[in-house]
Amino acid sequence: MNKVEGLIAYYKLQEWWFSSFTPGEREYIDDRYKPMGAPYHTLTQGKILERNQPASEFLNELNTWFRSNNDTTIAERIHQKLIDLAKEHPIVKPGYVDGRHFTTYVKDIETLKKNGKFSELENLLVELVEATEAESAVDDMGVAPAYYSELAIHYRKQKDYAKEISILERFATQRHARGVMPAKLLERLDKVKKLAAIPKDTSG
Numbered sequence: 001m002n003k004v005e006g007l008i009a010y011y012k013l014q015e016w017w018f019s020s021f022t023p024g025e026r027e028y029i030d031d032r033y034k035p036m037g038a039p040y041h042t043l044t045q046g047k048i049l050e051r052n053q054p055a056s057e058f059l060n061e062l063n064t065w066f067r068s069n070n071d072t073t074i075a076e077r078i079h080q081k082l083i084d085l086a087k088e089h090p091i092v093k094p095g096y097v098d099g100r101h102f103t104t105y106v107k108d109i110e111t112l113k114k115n116g117k118f119s120e121l122e123n124l125l126v127e128l129v130e131a132t133e134a135e136s137a138v139d140d141m142g143v144a145p146a147y148y149s150e151l152a153i154h155y156r157k158q159k160d161y162a163k164e165i166s167i168l169e170r171f172a173t174q175r176h177a178r179g180v181m182p183a184k185l186l187e188r189l190d191k192v193k194k195l196a197a198i199p200k201d202t203s204g
Helices: 006-010 014-020 023-032 055-063 069-088 102-114 118-139 146-157 161-172 181-197
Strands: none
Touching: 006 014, 014 069, 023 069, 055 069, 055 102, 069 102, 102 118, 118 146, 146 161, 146 181, 161 181
16 A cells, blocks of 8 residues: 555545545645645644544545535545544544534535435434534533524525524524624524514415
C-alpha cells in the first residue's frame, strides 16, 4: 500500500484514500484542505498524535471544503465514508443519531429534499431535534436551531400551521445557542400564530 501520514493516517483511512480517489483528486483534496492554524498539507503529512474529533466528524469537516458543483463526486465519496464509519464504529451518547453526531446530517437532509422523500425527511429532522436537545441537556450550551428551522419550513410548505407552531414553541422552551437564528425563529413563531388565526375562506 502507498504510504501517507497526517490526518489520513491518524484516522486509519489509508486504504479508503488510495482506493477512492485518483492521484489527481488526492492532490487536489490535499491542496484544498487548509484549516486555520494547521500546518500546510496536514491531511497527508506529519505525525498526528492526538485529536478529540471522531473520524466521522473529521470527514464531515473535511467535506465542508468541497461544496462547489465541480466537487460533487468528491463530496459524495467523503460523505459515504462518513456513513460507513458510523455504521462500523457507532458512537452512542447524547447528540448522536445512528452513531453519528447531529451536525453530520446536512447532506442527508439535502438529498431527502431533492428526492422528495418528505416523510423520511420529517422523521429524521425530529430525531435530530431530539439529539441536539439531549446534547444541550448535558453540556448546557444551548440547542442548535437549524433543524427546528428546517421542520418549520417543511410544515409551512404543507400549510400545517399547528405543527409549525408546535416545533417553534418547542424551540422557544430550550436554552438557545448564540447567533441570529434563535431570534428569527421566535419572530417566525409570532408570525405563524397570526397566520394560523386568520379565518379560512370557506365560500364557494
